[in-house]
Amino acid sequence: MEAKCKGKYIPPHKRGLIASDTQTSKFEAFINKKDSESAESSWGRRDRRNGLLDSRILTETEAFFSPMKTESESFEENMPIDISEDFPEMTSFEDCEVHQTLLENIKKLHYNKPTPIQKYSIPVSLQRRDLMACAQTGSGKTAAYLFPIIAKMLNDGPPPSQNTVRGAVPVSLIMAPTRELSIQIYEEALKFTYRTGIRVVVVYGGADPKIQSKELDRGADIIVATPGRLIDFTNRGRITLNLVKYLILDEADRMLDMGFEPQIVIILEKMNKVRETGMFSATFPQSIQLLAADLMKDYIFLSVGRVGSTTDNITQKLFMVDENEKREILNQQIKDIKGLILIFVETKRSADFLCEYLRRMDYGCTTLHGDRTQAEREKALSDFKHERYNILVATDIAARGLDIPNVNCVINFDTPNNIEDYVHRIGRTGRIGKKGIAISFINEKNKPVVKELYSLLYECNQEIPEWFEDFYNSLVIKKPKTKRIYRNFN
Numbered sequence: 001m002e003a004k005c006k007g008k009y010i011p012p013h014k015r016g017l018i019a020s021d022t023q024t025s026k027f028e029a030f031i032n033k034k035d036s037e038s039a040e041s042s043w044g045r046r047d048r049r050n051g052l053l054d055s056r057i058l059t060e061t062e063a064f065f066s067p068m069k070t071e072s073e074s075f076e077e078n079m080p081i082d083i084s085e086d087f088p089e090m091t092s093f094e095d096c097e098v099h100q101t102l103l104e105n106i107k108k109l110h111y112n113k114p115t116p117i118q119k120y121s122i123p124v125s126l127q128r129r130d131l132m133a134c135a136q137t138g139s140g141k142t143a144a145y146l147f148p149i150i151a152k153m154l155n156d157g158p159p160p161s162q163n164t165v166r167g168a169v170p171v172s173l174i175m176a177p178t179r180e181l182s183i184q185i186y187e188e189a190l191k192f193t194y195r196t197g198i199r200v201v202v203v204y205g206g207a208d209p210k211i212q213s214k215e216l217d218r219g220a221d222i223i224v225a226t227p228g229r230l231i232d233f234t235n236r237g238r239i240t241l242n243l244v245k246y247l248i249l250d251e252a253d254r255m256l257d258m259g260f261e262p263q264i265v266i267i268l269e270k271m272n273k274v275r276e277t278g279m280f281s282a283t284f285p286q287s288i289q290l291l292a293a294d295l296m297k298d299y300i301f302l303s304v305g306r307v308g309s310t311t312d313n314i315t316q317k318l319f320m321v322d323e324n325e326k327r328e329i330l331n332q333q334i335k336d337i338k339g340l341i342l343i344f345v346e347t348k349r350s351a352d353f354l355c356e357y358l359r360r361m362d363y364g365c366t367t368l369h370g371d372r373t374q375a376e377r378e379k380a381l382s383d384f385k386h387e388r389y390n391i392l393v394a395t396d397i398a399a400r401g402l403d404i405p406n407v408n409c410v411i412n413f414d415t416p417n418n419i420e421d422y423v424h425r426i427g428r429t430g431r432i433g434k435k436g437i438a439i440s441f442i443n444e445k446n447k448p449v450v451k452e453l454y455s456l457l458y459e460c461n462q463e464i465p466e467w468f469e470d471f472y473n474s475l476v477i478k479k480p481k482t483k484r485i486y487r488n489f490n
């Protein structure tokens with residue numbers, strides 16, 4: 001078979017050494033044997049499905065495909081890449097010779113070429129290696145894991161029928177920290193699996209478990225889930241995890257931090273040890289990388305850009321604002337901003353108060369936070385996405401992963417004291433090559449984040465206001481030790 005890989009990436013630490021061809025040939029070895037089958041793969045021809053693709057899902061999915069062309073031409077191409085082993089770079093989706101239906105879906109998505117993270121991570125995953133991948137917000141990490149998982153499932157065909165097992169027996173499991181992100185990943189997965197016969201189901205808290213249970217009964221090959229609801233369903237025997245071959249932790253550093261880690265451990269115990277694991281995030285603190293490494297075998301580490309950094313497409317502005325001046329300054333700042341504005345606050349109560357205030361000032365505004373019902377949360381997000389309101393005031397539940405086109409500005413009304421949260425929050429704008437603005441209100445309360453924020457601004461070539469430079473210096477320049485004066489008390 002003729003090699004389809006156009007180039008071979010050599011990581012910086014291995015440049016100058018003679019490169020071996022083994023990885024390239026391994027990549028070539030991933031050849032789809034069933035590429036003559038078009039719309040319905042063997043996944044669509046299983047028991048109970050009678051070879052018919054689910055017309056309800058097809059219609060639902062068609063509505064998700066956007067008629068708009070994405071701005072794939074404007075990706076930052078020359079990002080520094082760090083990869084722990086040589087792997088061939090993929091220059092186009094067609095390089096992979098995957099199932100024709102998957103390539104057709106990529107076309108329907110208007111993905112003309114892979115983004116940098118996709119170029120490097122897809123070949124690694126197609127070679128069935130575990131992967132810890134870090135790339136900036138809005139750089140296409142979702143497709144970076146969905147594409148190879150679905151390619152491999154189409155290549156392998158469905159597992160033997162599990163008539164003896166009650167409930168759903170998925171082959172792939174994708175976990176995410178918030179309900180809204182799980183829904184978004186589910187909708188993406190529907191597009192990637194369109195007309196393949198692979199069934200995707202999403203389970204998350206706050207929604208009626210009976211409806212989700214009914215969906216599971218119809219079969220679930222890929223499950224997208226938040227951890228709590230997934231554990232409920234596995235405890236009730238509605239989902240069996242021992243056939244999971246492909247596991248993804250999206251926002252992996254969040255999934256493995258103290259809040260979620262105990263639940264992830266419970267879930268992993270229910271799974272077969274022989275599986276491929278992928279972990280993806282824009283931030284990956286080193287302590288969490290160590291924890292993540294324990295859950296993978298012989299994994300590849302890949303980073304596009306510096307781990308935890310942000311894109312230069314976001315203009316980051318800081319304002320020194322006392323607590324009692326915040327509303328006034330906010331009002332001044334948002335007056336002239338066109339497009340959608342996402343405002344982050346610390347607490348659910350302050351989200352409601354601020355939204356009320358903005359409504360009084362005649363802005364179209366809604367809120368997204370944990371005290372709202374799931375139906376209200378989903379409506380708020382949909383109203384914002386469809387520009388029925390152009391301001392969304394949210395807590396950190398909207399900080400990670402949400403891909404909302406046209407968010408022109410993110411405002412940290414209450415700036416977080418954790419640099420990872422800052423990176424994810426501002427990453428709701430400036431996605432996939434678009435420009436965005438991030439405004440952060442800073443005061444004495446933000447001392448804990450000043451040093452890391454300063455480094456981030458510096459590295460992303462952002463303007464650093466003089467007062468922030470002084471703030472930073474006051475924290476890093478050690479005060480001279482006061483000279484001890486020994487008095488003679490005699």
Ligand SMILES: Nc1ncnc2c1ncn2[C@@H]1O[C@H](COP(=O)(O)OP(=O)(O)OP(=O)(O)O)[C@@H](O)[C@H]1O
Pocket residue numbers: 070071072110111112113114115118135136137138139140141142143281282400401402403427431432
């Ligand atoms: N190859 C591509 N060509 C064009 N658009 C793409 C491509 N890959 C992904 N996209 C689009 O880019 C946008 C951002 O992708 P995605 O949400 O996966 O980013 P992400 O890296 O996961 O971000 P975050 O870190 O915030 O979760 C989406 O709208 C997606 O459809």
